[in-house]
Amino acid sequence: MAKRAGSADLPLHSGRVPAWLGQRMTRLGRVIAEAIVHHYGRDEFLRRLSHPFWFQSFGAVMGMDWHSSGITTSVIGALKRGLGPVSGELGLHVCGGRGRHSRETPAELAAIGARVGFDGAALAAASRMVAKVDSAAVQDGFDLYLHGFIVADDGKWVVVQQGMNGDSRLARRYHWLSEDLKSFVEAPHSAIDGRNQGRIVNLTDRRAAPSRAAQIGLLGDFGPDGIVREVATLEGRLPPPPEQPLLPHLVMPARHEVVAGDVMMRRLHGALAAAAEAGPRDFADLLAVPGVGARTVSALAMVAEVVHGTPCRFDDPARFSLAHGGKDRHPYPVATRVMDETIAVLKRAMGQAKLGNDERLEAIRRLDDQARRLERVAEGPDFDRFVAGERAASAGYGGRSVFGPEPFGPEPVAAPAARRPAK
Structure with missing residues (x-):
């Protein structure tokens, strides 16, 4: 059966991603995808997309609203734009999208299949089945409006699709992964993101197997005997189904603000300490930009x-x-200059790696390793002081949000640095 990864609550947000952010998301999303494929392969990138916690983090690091349903649309769109020009090189293709684009998925799959050699018709059928399961077999009050189908040259795929409930102003995201998928109708999801809103009909649950079998039986034997057997099932005279394991559940609040409780501060302090301590000393070539x-x-x-x-x-x-x-100015406006520098460093590192020189990419990996080591011991500012420092310095970083560029105010005060404790 398919891997299942968990669930999350996503407040439903309207609006569009501004062009200045969408363009940067396209470039950053592409180079992150290239780095993951370079280090770990295409299969691992598909697994990452099927994990709801990673997917949300991926959108947040690219400047989208950290908690909202808009991450789904914007990430799929950024990947479609960014990976399109390098799809032949990476062997990855992004189909579908929001609204009418979702309905174009089967035709896109057929065209790509004809070009690269996988069975596009079979994958188009899988795309339709995935959408049908989440709209009919799972009746949870959410109407699908987005369907993203990411497929590799070898035919492996991941689907990320989303539905909305206009009354509750919530969205639910569904993740599917083709790896080890044995059935479209029994526990097929890698994840379903959304808040529990009471009783739903989920005929894909393992515990619904007797119900599915009974419904098929009724179709073939629609008469008194079939009805009697169905009543016996409902009255519990058949053996109970096995328990289903609990899944991780990510809860995204309706508020826009990021507060201290949303962040593991030791991990933040580790990253800040690695930047302050290791960056200037160990990453001279990396910092050549x-x-x-x-x-x-x-x-x-x-x-x-x-x-x-x-x-x-x-x-x-x-x-x-x-x-x-974040584009909505939470936790602070998007630091466009920092984001541009991040993209430039990653692009230069990937360019060197494609020529056989992995040193700059390995430097970024070492930065991650250093941050993890330091988070055990690093000390730093509390969350509110850190955010206040970033907001004060925002204009100097090219801070921008949906409300416009950040104006220059009083002389900015740098955010306090994290550090290794004195011995």
Whole structure:
């Protein structure tokens, strides 16, 4: 059966991603995907996309609202734009999207299949089945409006799709992974993201197997005997089904603000300490891009964790919004200059790696390793002081949000640095 990864609550947000952010998300999403494929392969990148905690963190590190449903649409869109030009090189293709784009998925799969050699018709059928299961077999009050289908040249795929409930103003995200998928109708999801809103009909649950079998039986034997057998099932005279394991559950609040409780501070302090301590000393070549300093290295440490981190590292997605900020000005405006420097460093490192020189990519990996070591001992500012410092310095970092560029105010005060404790 398919891997299942968990669930999350996503408040439903309207609006569009501004062009200045969408373009940066496209570039950053592409180079992060390239780095993951380079280090771990295409299969691992598909597994990452099927994990709801990682997916949310991926969107947050790219400057999207850390908690909202908009991450789903914007990440799928950024990957479709970013990976399109390198799909032949990476062997990855992003199909579908929001609204009418979702309905174009079967045609896109058929065209790509004809070009690269997989069975596009079979994958188009899988795409339709996935959408049908989450709209009919899982009746939870959410109407699908987005369907993203990411497929590799060897035919392996992941689906990320999302539904909305207009009354509750919530969205639910569904993750599917083709790896080990044995059935479309029994526990097929890698994850379902959304708040429990009471009783639902989920005919894909393992415990619904007797119900599915009974429904098929009724179709073939629609008469008194079939009805009697169905009543016996409902009255519990058949053996109880096995228990289903609990899944991780990510809860995204409706509030926009990032608060201290959303962030594991020891991990943040580790990244900041690695930037302050290791960056200037060990990453001279990495920092050869003009203007790159400790602030960019701290952002790189969080991007490096998105590339190299294991699933348990992403249970506080809000932390990754601290890399570059958020478009809604929470936790602070997007630091566009820092984001541009992050992209430049990663692109230069990937360019060298493609020529056989992995040193710069390995430097980024070492930065992640250093941050993990230091988080056990690093000390630093409390959350409110850190955010206040970043907001004060925002204009100097090219701070921008949906409300416009950040104005220059009084002389900015730098955010306090994290450090290794004195011995």
